[in-house]
Amino acid sequence: MLTEFQIAVLGGDARQLEIIRKLTELDAKVYLAGFEQLEQSFTGAVKEKLEELPFDELDAIILPVAGLQPTGEIETVFSSAPLRLTEEMLTRTPAHCVIFTGISPPVLTKLAEQTGKTLIRLFDRDDVAIYNSIPTAEGAVMMAIQHTDFTIHGSSVAVLGMGRVGMSVARTFKNLGANVRLGARKSEHLARAIEMGLTPFSIEQLPQEAETLDIVINTIPSRVITAPAIVKMKPNTLIIDLASKPGGTDFQFAKKRGIKAILALGLPGIVAPKTAGQVLAGVLAELLRKMDNRKGD
């Protein structure tokens, strides 16, 4: 239980509702800022104006998965009023109060440093990344269905990268009957591809592979789909780039060649906000329970 905890949830999207549900079930006192338009209510959660939160009593602050916007504002789909976390607010929190976020853009990292606050990036965790790879793979299937006129079954699909997302995406497309080729740079990743029944190739060989491919799915956060590969692609090849901004594709060149290339970001929050929220809620609850011992320090 989190009976003694006072936690502020600041803005966010549908994923936050699962977090609020979980925290209130565990008996934490939850303050919600940036939720004026949320009709649903939770026993144990109160809506407050951000400036009126009892910052000096908070044990944790939960930000949206994107952290802060480059402008410093907190994004929320449940309010149209601007929401801004200030240095003064954080300075008032107790020493043990931590900030949870999905990722940390520079503006948030700087604010945490300036105020000496511990920032916990949930998306850095392997377990969260692996759980999130499931809705991401399902989202990639959705994109492939929406943007092609052929079945995934029987099509030739290249998945680039054998990390947490790449592995799940490759397995999902293989299970749907695609002929999956896996592009990576490390020999252990190529070995894993063979073990999974995929056809491995060195990422440098993408231009040689390109002309046979129907769909290319990138998970490598580095520019890997470049002109030498794009010029070889068939006109109806679809590129689905899952890697975080700016993706790994030369989008300008793809456009010039008439190749459809889509940067498909934030898929877990789009295709399965409830599941994605439950993943975050479960990990958060575990981390807060561990924090319980440190509260009196």
Ligand code: NAP
């Ligand atoms: P990860 O586990 O770190 O995997 C990244 C893979 O890229 C690794 O296998 C890495 O291999 C490879 N790689 C990195 N630089 C490379 C290069 N220059 N050449 C060849 N391979 C290279 O990351 P992840 O969790 O799978 O996430 C992958 C990307 O998807 C991230 O950008 C993440 O933010 C994004 N993501 C997007 C969504 C979405 O909805 N679109 C959802 C979740 C995650 P090495 O070991 O050889 O470095």
